[in-house]
Amino acid sequence: MRTVRLAWAEIARHHRPLHRIALVFLLIVPTLYGALYLWSNWDPYGKLDQIPVAVVNEDQPVEVDGRTVDAGEMVVQNLKDDPIFDWVFTDAADAATGLENGDYYLTITVPEDFSARLASGADATPQRAEVEMRRNDANGYVIGVMAETVQAKLHEQINSAATEAYFESVYGNLATLRDGIAQADDGAAQLRDGLATADTGAAALASGLVDAQDGASQLADGATQVADGATQVADGTQQIADVVNPIADDLVPAIPAVADGAADLTTAVADLTGTVSTGADSLTARVDAGNQALADLLAAHPELAGDPAYEALASAVGRVDTRVTEVSTTLDAIHTDAQSLQSDAQALQSSVPDLQNTVRDAQSQVNELNDGAHEVATGAGEVRDGAAELATKLTEAKDGAAELSSGVTTAHTGATDLASGLDQLVAAVPALDPDQREANAAILGDPTDVTLTVDNPAEVYGRGLAPFFFSIALWVFGIVVFLVLRPTSGRALVSRSPSWRVALAGWLPILGVGLAGSWLLLAVADVALGLDPVHAWASVGLISLAVAVFTLIAHLCRSALGLVGSAVLLVLLMLQLAASAGIYPAQTLPPALLALHPYLPMTYLIEGLRVTFTGGSPQTLQRAVLVLVGVGVAAFVGTWAVAARRRTWTMADVHPPLED
Numbered sequence: 001m002r003t004v005r006l007a008w009a010e011i012a013r014h015h016r017p018l019h020r021i022a023l024v025f026l027l028i029v030p031t032l033y034g035a036l037y038l039w040s041n042w043d044p045y046g047k048l049d050q051i052p053v054a055v056v057n058e059d060q061p062v063e064v065d066g067r068t069v070d071a072g073e074m075v076v077q078n079l080k081d082d083p084i085f086d087w088v089f090t091d092a093a094d095a096a097t098g099l100e101n102g103d104y105y106l107t108i109t110v111p112e113d114f115s116a117r118l119a120s121g122a123d124a125t126p127q128r129a130e131v132e133m134r135r136n137d138a139n140g141y142v143i144g145v146m147a148e149t150v151q152a153k154l155h156e157q158i159n160s161a162a163t164e165a166y167f168e169s170v171y172g173n174l175a176t177l178r179d180g181i182a183q184a185d186d187g188a189a190q191l192r193d194g195l196a197t198a199d200t201g202a203a204a205l206a207s208g209l210v211d212a213q214d215g216a217s218q219l220a221d222g223a224t225q226v227a228d229g230a231t232q233v234a235d236g237t238q239q240i241a242d243v244v245n246p247i248a249d250d251l252v253p254a255i256p257a258v259a260d261g262a263a264d265l266t267t268a269v270a271d272l273t274g275t276v277s278t279g280a281d282s283l284t285a286r287v288d289a290g291n292q293a294l295a296d297l298l299a300a301h302p303e304l305a306g307d308p309a310y311e312a313l314a315s316a317v318g319r320v321d322t323r324v325t326e327v328s329t330t331l332d333a334i335h336t337d338a339q340s341l342q343s344d345a346q347a348l349q350s351s352v353p354d355l356q357n358t359v360r361d362a363q364s365q366v367n368e369l370n371d372g373a374h375e376v377a378t379g380a381g382e383v384r385d386g387a388a389e390l391a392t393k394l395t396e397a398k399d400g401a402a403e404l405s406s407g408v409t410t411a412h413t414g415a416t417d418l419a420s421g422l423d424q425l426v427a428a429v430p431a432l433d434p435d436q437r438e439a440n441a442a443i444l445g446d447p448t449d450v451t452l453t454v455d456n457p458a459e460v461y462g463r464g465l466a467p468f469f470f471s472i473a474l475w476v477f478g479i480v481v482f483l484v485l486r487p488t489s490g491r492a493l494v495s496r497s498p499s500w501r502v503a504l505a506g507w508l509p510i511l512g513v514g515l516a517g518s519w520l521l522l523a524v525a526d527v528a529l530g531l532d533p534v535h536a537w538a539s540v541g542l543i544s545l546a547v548a549v550f551t552l553i554a555h556l557c558r559s560a561l562g563l564v565g566s567a568v569l570l571v572l573l574m575l576q577l578a579a580s581a582g583i584y585p586a587q588t589l590p591p592a593l594l595a596l597h598p599y600l601p602m603t604y605l606i607e608g609l610r611v612t613f614t615g616g617s618p619q620t621l622q623r624a625v626l627v628l629v630g631v632g633v634a635a636f637v638g639t640w641a642v643a644a645r646r647r648t649w650t651m652a653d654v655h656p657p658l659e660d
Contacts, residue, residue, distance in 0.1 A: 141464020
């Protein structure tokens, strides 16, 4: 219990407000240090999309089988669709300048032959395309580690676009392949449908031919019936002969009477002819006599010319003459007809002897023809019906043959399309030997190479982080140096020297020890660890400047605040550890720390040491030097003012607040 009371007594003696504040500060130091540093580095990989990375697309599109292949644009689109980093799409000059000045942490360049190399597989000799990445370790080594961590995903994004372009333009020629397959499929379908139609037509043709065969059989049966009808006609002829013979026997005895009648007709016609001839001659003579008498009368009495009575008489005689002429013509015709009738009667009389045989033959032929004709007509009807049915079946067979022809035509067209499609397929698929297949498969599996070029390489992790740890070491020296040395001696304060000299005198011992310690740090890092700065003397100069500036800041805090100044220096250390971006890019910091980042001296020392250790932009080093010089001058002016104030003694100076 006594031990506990003694321990508590040490705590309890800090009863003044400032004492208690100091205790609270000690209480929260671990939390400030640990939590603040953790906060700054809590999830840097989750903020990669805030790190600016330049993307330069120099690819030139190419034409392959009538299609434009723009693989570079596909890569750009893929990057836009999945922003791993904060992509900035720009040109080569801006990317190079930005990488050197720290505006970009990486650059990604798609070269101008990117599409052409991917399209080279069109001739079965594909080439792996390249994408160039570049980083500058002067902007921070860990960004390279971060890039390597996501490089597989980045490579996958680029490969995705490259593979799309590869299939689009080269390997397998998918569009042509698909068109060929589609055409072959259509041709196969047409071939199938055509063969189905041909099958139907063939069936119909077979059925029609069977029916035609049946019709032909029926036609043969009809012909048989015609033959039977002919036999029946022969039988009918015999029957007619049996009937006609008795009639002919009765008709023959009557024929002599017909001969006698024909002779009488001949005599009568001869008499008629004579009478007509005589009458015609008599009428003509009389008319001629009348005309002569009128002529004689006119000759004897010319004055009758124009006399109406004479003219009427002459007209009447003329009309009689005309009528007589007509009668004469008619009588001539009668005479002619009578002569013809007489000739016919004589022919009849001469042909009467043959009439009996003619009658018998005619009667026999008529009866025979009549009966046979009925039978032939019946057989011919049956033949007609059979022929009609045969014609119908042959029509069906013709239609079936037409369907068969159409089906075969369709099948031929389909087979042609199928053959054409298969030809395209064969042409689209390159013939490769085993070695080519293996090589092409390897390229297809990984069609791009992502090459990484490092400017001002740090090469190892420790060399890349050296600027950060050097800065911490130099700042910590400014804190611990006052465990041994005083900010300002009392003798200097009471002396008659100017305040600026008092301030300078108090700072110079600290600077001297700090310079010796910093040079020792640089030598050990170089000799023992292999730091090997690119700019060794610039490194010495910058470290010396940093020691001067950091110790001036520490001297100001201790001179102005005493022991509280050490606490302030410790807080500043915590803030700079968290916000100076010594490990991860500043863009990964929380917004509050990112806003604080440009105002911390350690920020500029880290940037400057990166240039002197591994190389980089001279402008970055110049900026760092100018900022540090400015901060150092301001800190010295502040220390000068504090020294001037402290030359006036107060009770607080006699009894420090944190001392008994």
